[in-house]
Amino acid sequence: MSLIGRRRERQPYEMQEEREVKSPTSWAGRWSRAFLLVFVLFAAWIAAPLSALADPPQPEKAVRGPCVRDAEWMRRNHMDCLKHKREETVREGKAVPTESFLSCISCHPSKERFCDRCHAYVGVAPNCFDCHQYPK
Amino acid sequence: MTMDRRSVLGLGGAIAAGVALAPGLHLIAAPPAPTAASGTGKRWAMLIDTTKCSADCTACTKACRAENNVPLFGDPQRDIHWIRKVELKDQTLRRPAVSLPVLCNHCENPPCVHVCPTEASFIRHDGLVLIDKHRCIGCRYCIIACPYKARSLVFHKTRPAKDANPKVPIRAAGVVEKCTFCAHLIDEGKLPACVEACAKADKGAMLFGDLNDPNSEISQRLRKEKSQTIRADLGLNPHVHYQGI
Numbered sequence: 001m002s003l004i005g006r007r008r009e010r011q012p013y014e015m016q017e018e019r020e021v022k023s024p025t026s027w028a029g030r031w032s033r034a035f036l037l038v039f040v041l042f043a044a045w046i047a048a049p050l051s052a053l054a055d056p057p058q059p060e061k062a063v064r065g066p067c068v069r070d071a072e073w074m075r076r077n078h079m080d081c082l083k084h085k086r087e088e089t090v091r092e093g094k095a096v097p098t099e100s101f102l103s104c105i106s107c108h109p110s111k112e113r114f115c116d117r118c119h120a121y122v123g124v125a126p127n128c129f130d131c132h133q134y135p136k
Numbered sequence: 137m138t139m140d141r142r143s144v145l146g147l148g149g150a151i152a153a154g155v156a157l158a159p160g161l162h163l164i165a166a167p168p169a170p171t172a173a174s175g176t177g178k179r180w181a182m183l184i185d186t187t188k189c190s191a192d193c194t195a196c197t198k199a200c201r202a203e204n205n206v207p208l209f210g211d212p213q214r215d216i217h218w219i220r221k222v223e224l225k226d227q228t229l230r231r232p233a234v235s236l237p238v239l240c241n242h243c244e245n246p247p248c249v250h251v252c253p254t255e256a257s258f259i260r261h262d263g264l265v266l267i268d269k270h271r272c273i274g275c276r277y278c279i280i281a282c283p284y285k286a287r288s289l290v291f292h293k294t295r296p297a298k299d300a301n302p303k304v305p306i307r308a309a310g311v312v313e314k315c316t317f318c319a320h321l322i323d324e325g326k327l328p329a330c331v332e333a334c335a336k337a338d339k340g341a342m343l344f345g346d347l348n349d350p351n352s353e354i355s356q357r358l359r360k361e362k363s364q365t366i367r368a369d370l371g372l373n374p375h376v377h378y379q380g381i
């Protein structure tokens with residue numbers, strides 16, 4: 001939201017500048033107009049991807065369900081759940097195949113469209129898939 | 137109210153099924169989880185008959201690489217081996233050379249576990265010595281501690297091959313790994329990949345089973361037939377037994 005806000009603030013300020021330099025013959029006017037053009041292009045270049053990020057992420061809908069836990073609970077707690085399951089699976093040998101990484105794929109076929117969208121938005125980079133393979 | 141401290145803490149054999157702490161509040165001793173060491177759980181072990189193993193056969197090592205996505209980097213100094221073929225030669229040349237596969241022995245007193253500063257190396261309830269790669273910091277103490285050279289450090293970054301087994305993670309650079317007795321297969325009730333491959337290659341040199349079950353084939357054969365472990369003098373009580381060396 002703050003990103004959108006900042007972009008909106010900038011526009012009236014730019015227009016004011018344009019109104020001030022009316023005379024096309026003055027050198028200063030030409031220079032400042034050239035500068036303004038560059039500035040506006042630059043601002044648009046920066047703002048385009050930012051405004052895309054400003055909207056809440058839209059992770060892909062599960063292709064089927066239900067999830068192993070309540071979806072609302074999962075949204076907040078999946079990382080702790082995964083860590084807990086990891087300890088149980090690796091150290092205690094209590095693997096629950098239906099709750100393993102390998103079965104996430106049955107409802108969420110794409111890591112890029114599911115995991116990555118939110119992770120990129122909030123700026124976290126979990127390294128699960130440095131080693132684990134998101135099943136194809 | 138006086139209570140015996142030992143019974144409250146569960147020390148000694150005489151703990152009552154329930155100790156009343158207060159009216160309506162009972163302390164109940166949980167039954168101990170089955171473990172390999174206490175003889176109540178499983179104890180996986182392997183028996184390798186080297187007389188059935190030939191020097192030119194690499195069925196087990198190939199199967200291991202395929203099952204566990206163990207890569208070859210093309211640099212023998214840095215290649216990772218979970219299982220490797222070793223040739224034993226009698227220096228007096230009185231006995232013929234024997235070829236045998238060497239892998240992690242899943243020792244009962246594993247020095248690799250004792251030295252690990254992060255408890256990444258640990259003994260699982262069924263006697264398997266495993267590495268929790270989420271915790272390993274790559275200090276390599278365990279590589280030095282293991283007298284069987286069973287462990288390798290992953291020095292390079294690897295990417296999964298196209299035909300990689302998705303059930304086994306590939307590795308991040310900087311962690312140590314070794315044979316797991318194919319824990320993921322054992323948990324599904326299957327045999328380790330090398331044992332399976334050896335049988336498929338019509339050699340049948342490797343036998344895998346539960347030592348804590350006196351009726352299992354491996355227990356019976358170890359009782360009846362002569363077998364050895366490598367460097368038994370170290371007292372680590374390895375669980376890969378060999379015949380014919």
Ligand code: SF4
Pocket residue numbers: 239240241242243246247248249265281282283284285286287314372
């Ligand atoms: S063979 Fe080496 S790595 Fe395996 S348990 Fe024994 S000491 Fe540890």
Ligand code: SF4
Pocket residue numbers: 248251252253254255256257267271272273274275276277278279311312
């Ligand atoms: S390299 Fe990893 S497994 Fe080995 S001792 Fe260090 S932390 Fe433990």
